[in-house]
Amino acid sequence: MRHTLPIAPQFYVTAPQPCPYLEGRMERKLFTALQGENADKLNDSLSQQGFRRSQNVLYRPSCAECSACLSARIDVNAFTASRSQRRTMHRNADLNRRASSPWASEAQYELFRTYLDSRHAEGGMAxxxxxxxxxxxxxxxxxxxxxxxxxxxxxxxxGVSLTDVLSDGLSMVYSFYAPDHLKRSLGTYMILDHIRIAQEAGLPYLYLGYWVPGSQKMGYKAKFSGLEVYIGGQWQAMRDPEAFSADTHPLSTDPIAEQVANIHLPDTRPTR
Structure with a gap:
């Protein structure tokens, strides 16, 4: 009888391109395909190691001389809303939330276009x-x-959020909202509401993507208590955002071969 052995994920590196977060720098990503019957296990495992999902790809920054981008997540049991965040929740008490299967609609796309044209007209999704x-x-x-x-x-x-459900939390893959509702602070509110969803589901973490010291675009993430960042192969509690540096250094990033060797892959062998 012939047995087919599972194929280990293959990792690749993108060509350098302008960094969307820090002006004058080039970014590079380490990535692998997300597919097959063990996609959930692979996504869970690599998300816990700082990777993010984009459609059928998992990626993590791997810039040659910069390690400023740090994967960030909130320990929802350690989170305590600030006074400002409590006001944001109160201001949005009149919103209705609806979660459904990942299916795109014309209303979503119209809101997406309005959001991009207002906030990210020069971005990669424009x-x-x-x-x-x-x-x-x-x-x-x-x-x-x-x-x-x-x-x-x-x-x-x-407001709309594309959200993945992981074994240990929720991951906000991409979110967008009406830019003309400034007083609502919708970006903050959607994170606060996802913290609530995770707590109600008994999931310990909310994954937020990357936090980048020195990037004004990403500064809002450091305002949430219970924030953790992935550094040196482990998650660490964020204590003082000012303690992190966006300086470049030729030894900032390990060689690609070493990075791949240190990635822990899930056990996908069938159980007896």
Missing amino acids: DMDVFEFAAMIEETPIRSRVVEYTDEASKELI
């Missing part, structure tokens, strides 16, 4: 059309949800 948007939402080999927020009175869709 030219994304409706078909590419649908692929971003729908092409997922793992357990994902689209979480929508609508105004109770007007029924207007004003």
